[in-house]
Amino acid sequence: MAASEATLPPRMRPLDILRFAYGAAAGNRLRTLLLILAMAIGVAAVVVLTALGDGARRYVVNEFSAIGSNLVIVLPGRSQTGGFSPANAVTSTPRDLTVADARALQRAPAVRRLAPVTAGTSELSVAGRLRETLIIGTTAEFLEVRRFKLAQGRFLPDEDWDRGTPVMVIGAKLASELFGTVSPLGQFARIGDRRFRVIGVLAAGGSGLGMTTDELAIVPVAQAQAMFNSNTLFRILVEARSREVIELAREQVTQLIKQRHDGEADVTVITQDAVLATFDRLLGTLTLGVAGIAAISLAVAGILVMNVMLVSVTQRTPEIGLMKALGATGRVIRRAFLVEAALLSAAGAVIGYGLGLGGAAIIRALYPVLPAYAPNWAVLAALGTALVTGVVFGVLPARRAAALDPVLALSKR
Amino acid sequence: MTTSKANGALIDLERVERVFRLGDSEVHALHELDLTVMPGEYLAVMGPSGSGKSTLLNLVGLLDRPSAGTYRLDGRDVTTLTPEEQAQLRSRRIGFVFQSFHLVPRLTAAENIALPMMLAGIPAAERAPRVQQALADYGLVDRAEHRPDELSGGQRQRVAIARATIMQPALILADEPTGNLDRATGEEVVRLLEELNARGVTLIVVTHDGALGARARRRIEMEDGSVRSDTAATHAPA
Numbered sequence: 001m002a003a004s005e006a007t008l009p010p011r012m013r014p015l016d017i018l019r020f021a022y023g024a025a026a027g028n029r030l031r032t033l034l035l036i037l038a039m040a041i042g043v044a045a046v047v048v049l050t051a052l053g054d055g056a057r058r059y060v061v062n063e064f065s066a067i068g069s070n071l072v073i074v075l076p077g078r079s080q081t082g083g084f085s086p087a088n089a090v091t092s093t094p095r096d097l098t099v100a101d102a103r104a105l106q107r108a109p110a111v112r113r114l115a116p117v118t119a120g121t122s123e124l125s126v127a128g129r130l131r132e133t134l135i136i137g138t139t140a141e142f143l144e145v146r147r148f149k150l151a152q153g154r155f156l157p158d159e160d161w162d163r164g165t166p167v168m169v170i171g172a173k174l175a176s177e178l179f180g181t182v183s184p185l186g187q188f189a190r191i192g193d194r195r196f197r198v199i200g201v202l203a204a205g206g207s208g209l210g211m212t213t214d215e216l217a218i219v220p221v222a223q224a225q226a227m228f229n230s231n232t233l234f235r236i237l238v239e240a241r242s243r244e245v246i247e248l249a250r251e252q253v254t255q256l257i258k259q260r261h262d263g264e265a266d267v268t269v270i271t272q273d274a275v276l277a278t279f280d281r282l283l284g285t286l287t288l289g290v291a292g293i294a295a296i297s298l299a300v301a302g303i304l305v306m307n308v309m310l311v312s313v314t315q316r317t318p319e320i321g322l323m324k325a326l327g328a329t330g331r332v333i334r335r336a337f338l339v340e341a342a343l344l345s346a347a348g349a350v351i352g353y354g355l356g357l358g359g360a361a362i363i364r365a366l367y368p369v370l371p372a373y374a375p376n377w378a379v380l381a382a383l384g385t386a387l388v389t390g391v392v393f394g395v396l397p398a399r400r401a402a403a404l405d406p407v408l409a410l411s412k413r
Numbered sequence: 414m415t416t417s418k419a420n421g422a423l424i425d426l427e428r429v430e431r432v433f434r435l436g437d438s439e440v441h442a443l444h445e446l447d448l449t450v451m452p453g454e455y456l457a458v459m460g461p462s463g464s465g466k467s468t469l470l471n472l473v474g475l476l477d478r479p480s481a482g483t484y485r486l487d488g489r490d491v492t493t494l495t496p497e498e499q500a501q502l503r504s505r506r507i508g509f510v511f512q513s514f515h516l517v518p519r520l521t522a523a524e525n526i527a528l529p530m531m532l533a534g535i536p537a538a539e540r541a542p543r544v545q546q547a548l549a550d551y552g553l554v555d556r557a558e559h560r561p562d563e564l565s566g567g568q569r570q571r572v573a574i575a576r577a578t579i580m581q582p583a584l585i586l587a588d589e590p591t592g593n594l595d596r597a598t599g600e601e602v603v604r605l606l607e608e609l610n611a612r613g614v615t616l617i618v619v620t621h622d623g624a625l626g627a628r629a630r631r632r633i634e635m636e637d638g639s640v641r642s643d644t645a646a647t648h649a650p651a
Contacts, residue, residue, distance in 0.1 A: 011534050012531060012532050012533075012534050013531075013534055013536065015537075016531045016534075016537070020531070023519055023520065024519070026519075027518075027519035318515060319517055321515075322515045322517065323528070323532065324476070324500065324503075325474065325476060325503065325509045325515075326503070326504070326509070326528055326529045326532055326576070327500050327501065327503045327504020327505070327529055327532050327533060327580070328500060328504075328532045329496070329497045329500040329501075330496060330497070330500075331497070332532060406476045406477075407471045407476050407477050410476070410511070410515065
């Protein structure tokens with residue numbers, strides 16, 4: 001007997017602690033369910049709210065990506081800062097941006113293709129039917145630069161930019177409104193006193209920057225300038241050769257314009273990246289803030305864990321006294337209670353994660369445009385915080401249990 | 414004292430004091446108490462409520478510490494041990510049997526019996542046969558998977574005794590072991606405890622019950638925290 005005593009391991013086995021803690025948690029259903037629920041709500045809140053925030057961020061990023069990849073946009077007028085600000089859109093123009101400028105920019109090595117754009121609203125009429133619409137004047141490569149798709153026919157012909165064949169490509173909604181079920185291809189539409197032959201229809205659903213292509217009418221740039229009696233451009237859309245040379249393209253474009261405008265860089269060149277980065281930062285911060293608010297509910301859950309575990313220690317005082325009488329050290333009791341708190345928190349975290357995923361799925365079902373997926377960092381942070389708060393707030397009750405006087409504990413009934 | 418303080422005593426208490434503070438006043442639960450118990454003894458501790466019986470039992474069981482004096486267990490001074498070391502000693506040397514059984518309600522009879530082994534870190538594979546043996550020894554085989562609330566009082570106390578002996582302790586401390594049982598069931602429980610004593614386990618029973626006390630080979634009467642009479646002489650072991 002003495003020999004076997006000497007070889008006894010000094011501590012309770014981890015698996016036994018786990019099983020014992022599980023038994024203790026399962027022994028009081030209501031308490032356990034309430035705790036798990038509190039923890040689950042906290043985690044679910046983090047998952048759902050960050051999914052919302054990140055969904056909004058992704059939505060905006062997608063919207064910008066939809067206007068074309070590797071895009072560099074040249075606007076007339078200089079802005080004070082290099083970044084994107086609403087002021088850029090309303091800067092007065094010291095020197096106009098012209099079709100000749102656009103033609104010159106084609107020589108820049110980092111530029112793959114570009115499209116000059118002029119825009120204005122006008123009345124479009126077909127057989128007496130009138131429709132106020134946005135007219136875009138541009139060139140053949142606009143389709144590629146903006147990544148638009150055609151539903152029928154073809155896009156503007158690749159011709160001399162100054163010539164301007166009277167042809168027109170229209171949006172899907174415009175096509176159905178003006179021509180009904182008749183195929184618009186080959187039909188004529190009037191803008192003012194000009195007649196245009198419809199040669200193509202854009203695919204429905206194209207969008208970007210909040211502007212839908214469904215109600216656009218696109219004509220050659222020379223036609224549009226004549227129509228609006230102006231030789232200036234609204235902007236030039238430049239596509240860089242690759243993602244890596246976007247910045248290079250921006251510099252070359254700025255240089256070329258400066259040369260052409262008597263040494264004055266009186267244009268604003270914005271890259272899609274800069275715009276994206278701004279929104280990305282903005283909405284990323286928003287998501288973080290929302291996650292922080294949700295994390296408060298996790299802290300509340302942690303305090304609840306502490307209170308419930310404290311009550312549990314009081315309720316189980318005789319049991320703790322007994323365990324001490326049976327040879328349990330303070331350390332064993334502390335661990336048993338800590339493991340129990342950790343188990344409850346973990347269960348709550350896992351269930352909350354499931355609820356959060358479900359909630360995000362419901363949001364996606366209700367608002368299909370919003371890609372409401374919780375970011376990985378938020379999920380990890382929520383699960384981590386749940387476990388840490390559960391254990392941290394479990395420490396005090398566990399210590400109290402371990403410190404109980406076995407004599408008093410046993411005499412309590 | 415009638416018993417000599419020669420080496421070889423299992424328990425040796427010398428001028429032990431235990432003082433509780435109640436507000437401003439001090440209560441001497443134990444006062445200048447001397448007691449020596451040899452291995453294998455069967456000792457009944459008797460006396461009125463408040464005479465210090467339970468305090469004595471808690472001290473001997475290392476659940477409490479004396480305010481002054483020394484306690485030697487197996488010749489070793491245990492008053493200076495850390496709580497962890499005392500827990501180790503309780504685990505291996507001392508078994509407790511309580512008046513109110515103190516079974517863990519959510520654990521089955523078998524799990525309650527296995528609890529001390531689990532706390533001592535004995536692997537599950539080794540625990541199972543020992544629990545089976547204990548269940549067989551105490552006639553509880555068909556009650557192994559029952560929870561305490563599904564057991565009769567006698568069965569509960571048998572589970573408690575099986576639990577107290579599963580670590581094969583040298584000393585069993587029983588606090589009113591028959592207090593919550595009817596006479597017939599109480600008899601059976603006492604018989605089980607006496608069988609353990611017959612196999613060499615030192616048995617200390619705290620009781621009010623004169624009939625139970627009379628069965629012990631040595632009886633001490635306590636009063637006001639001290640031993641009033643010790644009638645060990647006639648039956649004391651060598």
